[in-house]
Amino acid sequence: MAASPRMRNALTLFSANDCVLCHRVRLVLAAKGVTYDLIEVDPQNPPEDLIDLNPYHSVPTLVERDLVLYAASVVSEYLDERYPHPPLMPVDPLSRARLRLATLRLEHDWVPQVQAIQMGTKSQADAGRKRLRELLTASVPLFKAFKFFLNTEMSLADCAMAPIIWRLPSLGVALPKDGKALEDYGSRIFRNPGFARSLTEQERRLNELPG
Ligand SMILES: N[C@@H](CCC(=O)N[C@@H](CS)C(=O)NCC(=O)O)C(=O)O
Numbered sequence: 001m002a003a004s005p006r007m008r009n010a011l012t013l014f015s016a017n018d019c020v021l022c023h024r025v026r027l028v029l030a031a032k033g034v035t036y037d038l039i040e041v042d043p044q045n046p047p048e049d050l051i052d053l054n055p056y057h058s059v060p061t062l063v064e065r066d067l068v069l070y071a072a073s074v075v076s077e078y079l080d081e082r083y084p085h086p087p088l089m090p091v092d093p094l095s096r097a098r099l100r101l102a103t104l105r106l107e108h109d110w111v112p113q114v115q116a117i118q119m120g121t122k123s124q125a126d127a128g129r130k131r132l133r134e135l136l137t138a139s140v141p142l143f144k145a146f147k148f149f150l151n152t153e154m155s156l157a158d159c160a161m162a163p164i165i166w167r168l169p170s171l172g173v174a175l176p177k178d179g180k181a182l183e184d185y186g187s188r189i190f191r192n193p194g195f196a197r198s199l200t201e202q203e204r205r206l207n208e209l210p211g
């Protein structure tokens with residue numbers, strides 16, 4: 001990618017302005033306190049730069065000098081290794097594998113519902129709301145059992161989960177009746193200054209940060 005005078009940092013992130021997967025990566029960057037140049041992209045109309053860099057033309061895409069990374073999981077894990085403090089993964093292999101699997105489930109089962117609500121037809125959006133609500137209801141015991149998502153400390157799995165929880169009011173998905181643990185989880189994450197820093201202007205308007 002040709003360096004442009006707008007670019008001041010070693011890292012450049014191509015990101016959409018309201019996208020759970022891009023938000024996930026911005027949350028990792030904010031938790032690490034890493035500064036970066038943000039290029040806002042309309043995913044339906046990707047710029048030439050992005051087309052040249054990423055065969056899928058998708059966001060999030062991260063560029064660091066000659067390194068080009070895409071897929072939110074690849075980008076997030078790279079950032080956690082490249083900027084080790086604070087660590088966003090536990091050290092033991094079993095816990096790491098569990099959190100990776102939980103994140104994979106989020107990508108396969110939860111994110112498509114969010115995308116169907118945001119971009120689908122009315123019937124796709126309605127089906128997405130119903131399924132997302134079922135997934136939330138089934139996850140309540142997990143939020144009761146752990147302070148963070150399946151873990152005692154904030155992890156990359158929270159960076160994947162929190163953007164979905166943040167969007168629930170704007171997606172028209174109510175919390176389950178016994179969803180207080182989910183609400184508390186959201187407040188715990190949203191109160192973190194890194195969370196506010198991770199939001200684009202469009203995303204900030206989707207919900208309210210705790211006072
Ligand atoms: N597997 C990719 C999917 C990313 C994705 O679906 N991004 C959407 C925006 S939310 C996008 O770029 N869509 C346009 C496209 O894929 O051409 C990832 O994990 O990053």
